[in-house]
Every structure is written in structure tokens, then in C-alpha cells.
Amino acid sequence: MAADGEFKRDLRYITTRITADGRDGWPVEPGRYRLVIARACPWANRAAIVRRLMGLEDVLSMGVAGPLHDERSWSFDLDPDGRDPVLGIERLQEAFFRRDPEYPRGITVPAIVDIPTGQVVTNDFPRMTLDLGREWAAHQRDGAPDLYPDKLRDEIDDVALKVFHDVNNGVYKCGFARSQDAYEGAYRALWERLDWLEERLRTQRYLVGDTITEADVRLWPTLVRFDAVYHGHFKCNRQKLAEMPALWAYARDLFQTPGFGDTIDFEQTKTHYYGVHRMINPTGIVPSGPDPRGWLTPHGREALGGRPFGDGTAPGPVPEGERVPALG
Missing domain, CATH: 1.20.1050.10 (Glutathione S-transferase Yfyf (Class Pi); Chain A, domain 2)
Structure with a gap:
């Protein structure tokens, strides 16, 4: 929040990318990652849309956090026992802390989590949809549209x-x-x-x-x-x-x-x-x-x-x- 009362969004995200060549250390691999969204969130909605349009449902699983959260972040209260069935965590915060135990910023959706390590890879939502459209091309459905010609x-x-x-x-x-x-x-x-x-x-x-x-x-x-x-x-x-x-x-x-x-x-x-x-x-x-x-x-x-x-x-x-x- 600025001194004049203007809302200032923190745009500092985890910017590592999942790419076809794995140049950031995170290669595109079917089944390796989980996209976490919340139906309420417009930023997460973008990622859900592009995943659908690209036909990536079978190669990139999706977890859905519930609509309510507290200062400890989004929780998986819609799932049985309040845990994401793939990641095994109660709150998205856990995946951020596995990446950085001292993570200092907001716990945001959408986030893509590496399933084997439980670490969040990225929450950089503007880059995420572009990469789902380009870097994941080898695994997209036949007839996937080009959203960024x-x-x-x-x-x-x-x-x-x-x-x-x-x-x-x-x-x-x-x-x-x-x-x-x-x-x-x-x-x-x-x-x-x-x-x-x-x-x-x-x-x-x-x-x-x-x-x-x-x-x-x-x-x-x-x-x-x-x-x-x-x-x-x-x-x-x-x-x-x-x-x-x-x-x-x-x-x-x-x-x-x-x-x-x-x-x-x-x-x-x-x-x-x-x-x-x-x-x-x-x-x-x-x-x-x-x-x-x-x-x-x-x-x-x-x-x-x-x-x-x-x-x-x-x-x-x-x-x-x-x-x-x-x-x-």
C-alpha cells in the first residue's frame, strides 16, 4: 500500500520456468507437475483456461484450493481430509516453504508444483500461460489453438x-x-x-x-x-x-x-x-x-x-x- 492510499500489487514472483529444454532446471515432463488454482481467483482462471484450450489435462494435473483462506494461505479444504490428493499437503504454503523455508512474499495461485520434491516451481502467472501455450507444445492436443501468434x-x-x-x-x-x-x-x-x-x-x-x-x-x-x-x-x-x-x-x-x-x-x-x-x-x-x-x-x-x-x-x-x- 502506497503512502497516498493507492493499492500496489507485489509483482515479485518465483520466475523459474518449466521449458521444453529444461534450461532453468525444470524440463517439461508429462505427469511431473501439478497446477494449483482456486476457482475464485482471476489470475488462476487464466491458467485453467489455457490448460483446457491446449488439452493438457492428461499431462499436467490440477489441484483446486477452496475459496476461503487465512494469513497462512490457500488450503485444500474441498478435498477429502483437507489434503490435496496428489501433493499430500493441507496448504499451498507448504510447497512454497519446501522451495524456500524463508519465503517472504504472498502465497499465490496459480502455482505449479514439482510433484516429486513437493516444491513450487513458479507462481509467475503472466509467464505461465505463455509457456503452457509454447513450451508444452509437444504434449498439446491435436487442434490446440495458437494464442500468441x-x-x-x-x-x-x-x-x-x-x-x-x-x-x-x-x-x-x-x-x-x-x-x-x-x-x-x-x-x-x-x-x-x-x-x-x-x-x-x-x-x-x-x-x-x-x-x-x-x-x-x-x-x-x-x-x-x-x-x-x-x-x-x-x-x-x-x-x-x-x-x-x-x-x-x-x-x-x-x-x-x-x-x-x-x-x-x-x-x-x-x-x-x-x-x-x-x-x-x-x-x-x-x-x-x-x-x-x-x-x-x-x-x-x-x-x-x-x-x-x-x-x-x-x-x-x-x-x-x-x-x-x-x-x-
């Missing part, structure tokens, strides 16, 4: 950076502000960027090019949580997402695309934000709404053209143990 990388990076500062992190800067000026500055930046995105998406189906890219993967997890959490809980309340025609249709289009909506659990998301952030919501009461069934209504974005997966295909069915509750 060479010819579009500069534009994807530019859009993603703007979205991160003003939207992905912008909602947190609104919600965690500790002064009126800091809140109002973040609020203005958020809505200026959302208006920019609304205009951009009026005439194109996806953020960059005519297919789903890394830019869409980075924006969408914030949009899907907007009305349920950020609008009220984080005071981002100029409008609801459902009141912005292009953004709302775009968000529904992706929700109904395999690999996106099938990673979302609205109840866990609300339980986390309203239950953990007691400095914002002292009672811990979790709101009953909004009704999520609007996410299944027709979006009409097909009229703008585009090919969701480019030259690739849609991912297959969600594995039995990873299904989220149906809406309704």
Missing part, C-alpha cells in the same frame, strides 16, 4: 498491458484503496479503459485479430467476475457489465465457448471475495445474486465473423473430476 505479439502485449493496469489490477486498486483520491483515480482509469474496450469490441469479435488470443484470456476472467463481485464489493459501480452492450455480448460469447465458462464457479468466487475481505465486508455475508443464467443468453457475436480457435478446434469435454456446477 508471432505476427500479433506486439499488439497482444500492448493490449494486455493496458488491460492489466487499468482493468485486471484496476478493480483491485478501486477495492483496496485507502484514500478517496486513490479510489477515484483508479475508478476513472478503470472506466476509461472499459469504455475503450467497449468501443474496440463493437466492430470486432475478439480483442486482437479474428481469433481468441492471450489478450482475451487475460481480460475475460475480470469481466466474468465483474457484476458478481467487482461492481458492488470493489465499488466499481458506474455500470454493470450487463449494461455495456459490446462488452457484455463479448463476455457471453467467450463464456459459451468451450474452455471458458466451464472453468467458472460463481458461488466459490463470491464466497472468496465477500468472505475473505473482511476489511471491506466485515459481516462476511455473501450476496445471493446476481442470477448467473444471463450468461447463457444469445450473444449475436457470430455476425462479426471471426474463428474462435483459428485453424484449431474446440477442446474436448471437461474431465469428470474438474466439472463446475451448471448454471440454473
Whole structure:
């Protein structure tokens, strides 16, 4: 937290990478690693989406932490006996401490853990999705899309950076502000960027090019949580997402695309934000709404053209143990 009350996210992550050539000491190996996410977390949501789109479910297992945590980190309270069935740990903190017993920073998801040693390899979420898309290519499904095509990388990076500062992190800067000026500055930046995105998406189906890219993967997890959490809980309340025609249709289009909506659990998301952030919501009461069934209504974005997966295909069915509750 800055002296002026502005929320400052700690962006210092464990940056070792899992690569095809193992140059950081962590080679890509099927079955060796476990991706740990929480359904509530938008940063973790990105990794879950890319893992689905790439078809890596059989080579990179996934653990799901529960929606509530304390100062000791995310816990596996959704699993039998409160332990991750593969890692055998109660809290993600244990994997970080096996890597560094004096680990000084936040215990964050997503994290990829080396199963044999129990050590976290990385929690560098921006790099993680890029590496799942590129370094794991030899193990991806047939028809996996290219989310980061060479010819579009500069534009994807530019859009993603703007979205991160003003939207992905912008909602947190609104919600965690500790002064009126800091809140109002973040609020203005958020809505200026959302208006920019609304205009951009009026005439194109996806953020960059005519297919789903890394830019869409980075924006969408914030949009899907907007009305349920950020609008009220984080005071981002100029409008609801459902009141912005292009953004709302775009968000529904992706929700109904395999690999996106099938990673979302609205109840866990609300339980986390309203239950953990007691400095914002002292009672811990979790709101009953909004009704999520609007996410299944027709979006009409097909009229703008585009090919969701480019030259690739849609991912297959969600594995039995990873299904989220149906809406309704």
C-alpha cells in the first residue's frame, strides 16, 4: 500500500520456468507437475483456461484450493481430509516453504508444483500461460489453438498491458484503496479503459485479430467476475457489465465457448471475495445474486465473423473430476 492510499500489487514472483529444454532446471515432463488454482481467483482462471484450450489435462494435473483462506494461505479444504490428493499437503504454503523455508512474499495461485520434491516451481502467472501455450507444445492436443501468434505479439502485449493496469489490477486498486483520491483515480482509469474496450469490441469479435488470443484470456476472467463481485464489493459501480452492450455480448460469447465458462464457479468466487475481505465486508455475508443464467443468453457475436480457435478446434469435454456446477 502506497503512502497516498493507492493499492500496489507485489509483482515479485518465483520466475523459474518449466521449458521444453529444461534450461532453468525444470524440463517439461508429462505427469511431473501439478497446477494449483482456486476457482475464485482471476489470475488462476487464466491458467485453467489455457490448460483446457491446449488439452493438457492428461499431462499436467490440477489441484483446486477452496475459496476461503487465512494469513497462512490457500488450503485444500474441498478435498477429502483437507489434503490435496496428489501433493499430500493441507496448504499451498507448504510447497512454497519446501522451495524456500524463508519465503517472504504472498502465497499465490496459480502455482505449479514439482510433484516429486513437493516444491513450487513458479507462481509467475503472466509467464505461465505463455509457456503452457509454447513450451508444452509437444504434449498439446491435436487442434490446440495458437494464442500468441508471432505476427500479433506486439499488439497482444500492448493490449494486455493496458488491460492489466487499468482493468485486471484496476478493480483491485478501486477495492483496496485507502484514500478517496486513490479510489477515484483508479475508478476513472478503470472506466476509461472499459469504455475503450467497449468501443474496440463493437466492430470486432475478439480483442486482437479474428481469433481468441492471450489478450482475451487475460481480460475475460475480470469481466466474468465483474457484476458478481467487482461492481458492488470493489465499488466499481458506474455500470454493470450487463449494461455495456459490446462488452457484455463479448463476455457471453467467450463464456459459451468451450474452455471458458466451464472453468467458472460463481458461488466459490463470491464466497472468496465477500468472505475473505473482511476489511471491506466485515459481516462476511455473501450476496445471493446476481442470477448467473444471463450468461447463457444469445450473444449475436457470430455476425462479426471471426474463428474462435483459428485453424484449431474446440477442446474436448471437461474431465469428470474438474466439472463446475451448471448454471440454473
